[in-house]
Amino acid sequence: MSIMYISIFISLSMFFYAMLAIQSSKKIHMEKRIQFFFEKNAQVLLEENEAEIQESFSERVLMPLWKNLKIKFQKSLDKEKTNQLELRLAQAGYPFGWSAIEFKIIQTSILAFMPILGFGFAYLLNLENHLKLLFSMPFFIVGFIAPSMFLKSKMQKRNKEALKEIPDTLDLLTISLEAGLGFDAALSKVVSKKSGVLSDEFTFALEEIRIGKTRKEALGGIQERLQIDELKNLIYCIVQAEKLGIGMVSVLRVQTEEIREKRKNRAEEAAMKAPIKMLFPLVLFIFPTLFIILLGPAILQFMESF
Known part of the structure; x- marks a missing residue:
């Protein structure tokens, strides 16, 4: 009987040991999977951060800003004006690959920048306040007509x-x-x-x-x-x-x-x-030069004689 009890005890002990070993191995496996998951995510985040750092300033800042501006301008322009501008760009051959929205952004930026540039020059020249405003007006006019003149010149050249x-x-x-x-x-x-x-x-x-x-x-x-x-x-x-x-x-x-x-x-x-x-050109530039060359010595001699 004692041998039977000992055998049962040993069998139960082996069974419980096996169960504990299995649970322990599952726990270790789960911990390894969790650790691998966190390490992988950390590596992915690290690679994304490195890729973002390696991107240029224009890709990180300017391009998103440009996209947001395009969305805002697209909402502000009506369809008829957009179609008219698209036709003008098509007639000009789509210079630099500009779309109607992109050209409108550039046109507005030039219109805003040129008066500021004129005011800056006036400030460097130490002009008075009312003269600074007058000095900026030609820059404003140039900023207003320059994009349209650019498209017109491109269209004429293309034709x-x-x-x-x-x-x-x-x-x-x-x-x-x-x-x-x-x-x-x-x-x-x-x-x-x-x-x-x-x-x-x-x-x-x-x-x-x-x-x-x-x-x-x-x-x-x-x-x-x-x-x-x-x-x-x-x-x-x-x-x-x-x-x-x-x-x-x-x-x-x-x-x-x-x-x-x-x-x-x-x-x-x-x-x-x-x-x-x-x-x-002959009357304004060439003839005066010829007169100076031909008549200059005679005039000098005439002046010296007196």
Whole structure:
């Protein structure tokens, strides 16, 4: 009997020991998991802090500020004014990739900064208070008109570049059509071989046609973005030729000849205006210098004789 009791006692002892060992191992495993979790989170937080520290000042401060300004200006502008500004930016070729909201922020910043700059110059010159205000007015006017003048100059430059590209682009388009390509395929072939303002506009029009716009709508968008009379006539003729079933090649040939003739007339007109434009520099700068060189010694001798 004693042996049986001893066996039962040993068995129960082993059982309880095993249970305690299992509980202890679970506890140790849980502690290790908790420790690993905290160490991992601490490492992630440390890496995020290091990444934030390594970011530049513009990424940490200026970019969030810029985004907040864009949101505020977007709420303050109505849709009609935004669309008008978007059209002007499109006509200028989206300088620096500005959107309408970004351009409005820059325009407002310049308008606010220029009078402050003028007042600062007036302060350095030790002007009186009423003169400081007058001195700042031209800076305010410059800040008001400078962004619009910048867009206008970009638009004019873009129109001139596109006007120069029209004849060569039409020649390539005519050759592609004569080779048997359709209009869209021929236009795609031309823009793949050329670069420039007109090529970019035709590429954009082809993308609009692919997403579902009609050819008339896509080409009409080019008319809005490029204010060129020759291009407007060309697009009108292309749309009418498609509508009436007229051969596109003959239409393009006639348009190319007319555009080249107008280009020649503009060159002749500019050449005829050149002598008149040269007259003012001659009278104001060159003739006085010649008079000083030729008559100067004679005048000096005449003065010495008396």
